Amino acid sequence: MWKKIFGGGKSTPAPDGDDLLSNLAVDRERMPRHIAIVMDGNGRWAKAQGRSRSAGHEAGARTLKRIVRAASNMGVEVLTVYAFSTENWKRPHREVDFLLNLFDSFLAKEIAEIHAQNVRMRFLGRRDRFTDRFLRRMEDTEERTGHNTGMRFNLAANYGSQDEILRAVRSIAQRAAAGEITPEEIDETFFSNALDTAGDPPVDLFIRTSGDLRLSNFLLWQSAYAELYFTETHWPDFTPEELSRAIEDFAGRSRRFGGLDAQE
Ligand code: FPP
Numbered sequence: 001m002w003k004k005i006f007g008g009g010k011s012t013p014a015p016d017g018d019d020l021l022s023n024l025a026v027d028r029e030r031m032p033r034h035i036a037i038v039m040d041g042n043g044r045w046a047k048a049q050g051r052s053r054s055a056g057h058e059a060g061a062r063t064l065k066r067i068v069r070a071a072s073n074m075g076v077e078v079l080t081v082y083a084f085s086t087e088n089w090k091r092p093h094r095e096v097d098f099l100l101n102l103f104d105s106f107l108a109k110e111i112a113e114i115h116a117q118n119v120r121m122r123f124l125g126r127r128d129r130f131t132d133r134f135l136r137r138m139e140d141t142e143e144r145t146g147h148n149t150g151m152r153f154n155l156a157a158n159y160g161s162q163d164e165i166l167r168a169v170r171s172i173a174q175r176a177a178a179g180e181i182t183p184e185e186i187d188e189t190f191f192s193n194a195l196d197t198a199g200d201p202p203v204d205l206f207i208r209t210s211g212d213l214r215l216s217n218f219l220l221w222q223s224a225y226a227e228l229y230f231t232e233t234h235w236p237d238f239t240p241e242e243l244s245r246a247i248e249d250f251a252g253r254s255r256r257f258g259g260l261d262a263q264e
Contacts, residue, residue, distance in 0.1 A: 024074060024244050030251035032204035034078040035071060035243075036219050036226070039064065041210025041234030048234075054098050059236035061106050065113075070240035072117050072151040074247070078200045079153050082218050086126065086160035100134060103157060107137050111144065118150030124196035125159030126167075152200060159196070161220040168194035197222055205250045207243075209235045225257050 039060055046056030064081065071079045084099060091099075114121060123138045130138070138157075172194055175181050193199065203219055206226040213230055215223070229246045231238070254261055 024247065026248055026251040028075070031075065032227075032247060032250050033076075033201045034080065034203045034222075035076055035205045035207065035247075036080045036082075036203045036223065037067070038082045038206075038208040038216060038218055039235040039238075040208060040212060042236060044210060045234035045236045053095060056236060057099060057102055061102055063236050063238055064106070065110055066240060067238065067243060068110075068114065068119065068151075068153055069117065070243055072119055072153075074244070076151055079151060080124070080156060080197070080200075080203070080219065081154070082156045082159065082216070084125075084157045084159070085217060086158055086163050087217070089129070089158075100130070103155075104134050104137055107141050111141055114153065115145050115148065118148045119145060119153050120148040120150065121145045121153045121155065124154050124156040124164070126163060127158070129158055154197065154200070156196075156218070160217045162217055164196050165221060192221070195221060202226070205229060205246065207231070207246055209233050209238050225255070227253050227255065 042056035042060040043053045044056075045059065046053050049055075067081075068079065083103060088099070089096060111121075121141050123142065127135060127138070168191065172181070172186060172191070176183060176186075192202075197219070200222070203223040203226040206215070206219070206223050207229045208214075208216075209231055211230070211232045219226075227250050229249060231242065231246070233242060
């Protein structure tokens with residue numbers, strides 16, 4: 001049975017859709033615990049508006065701010081977003097520089113609010129190609145929000161799932177070679193805890209904006225049984241309302257994890 005879980009109606013709708021979220025019609029036990037988002041389409045959004053790709057990324061950053069706040073208000077446990085892939089270094093130098101500066105200024109500007117929302121922030125991916133300044137920013141952010149007990153917000157930057165899996169395999173192999181663990185100890189939980197997302201539940205709902213129907217090397221292990229939600233909406237136009245629609249869609253799906261429905 002559906003019931004409203006987020007309080008009663010408010011009179012003045014908040015611009016970020018908080019009012020709509022307060023009426024989300026989803027049973028708490030059917031809420032996705034972990035939502036992953038491929039924030040695609042900044043470039044196409046900008047092109048459609050006759051604006052620069054940079055303007056598209058800036059608009060994408062504003063959307064991210066709203067979605068983090070909305071997901072946290074909705075009681076999502078973990079939100080993981082794909083900001084920059086190990087393959088994105090192939091983009092023109094100017095765009096890469098722009099994006100990395102945008103991430104840096106986003107963190108500088110938003111950290112106080114993220115912290116005030118009791119959100120714990122963590123970065124997924126390789127840390128070997130970033131500037132010292134950005135590395136310090138990442139470390140400061142993780143340290144400052146590390147004790148927060150609200151939503152966990154993972155930002156994947158210089159991230160690729162296959163790379164993450166290989167790093168985990170190598171570190172496990174080294175520990176086995178050093179005699180610290182036996183091969184028999186390596187089960188699903190053990191392996192999950194060797195990934196960058198250690199401690200997080202598996203992805204329940206995997207969202208990709210802007211129409212492409214692929215996973216793009218994002219959270220492949222973690223999304224083994226994720227429900228997929230693809231939308232034509234370009235990331236800058238993605239709203240808390242659409243997030244709540246994706247969650248309602250998710251809540252209506254039958255998840256069998258390879259088994260059968262209860263009534264079967
Ligand atoms: C995909 O759009 C987006 C990216 C490669 C970067 C994601 C970055 C943001 C959403 C900006 C804000 C992020 C932070 C962390 C502040 P695209 O450029 O591939 O779009 P296109 O496929 O339409 O060209």
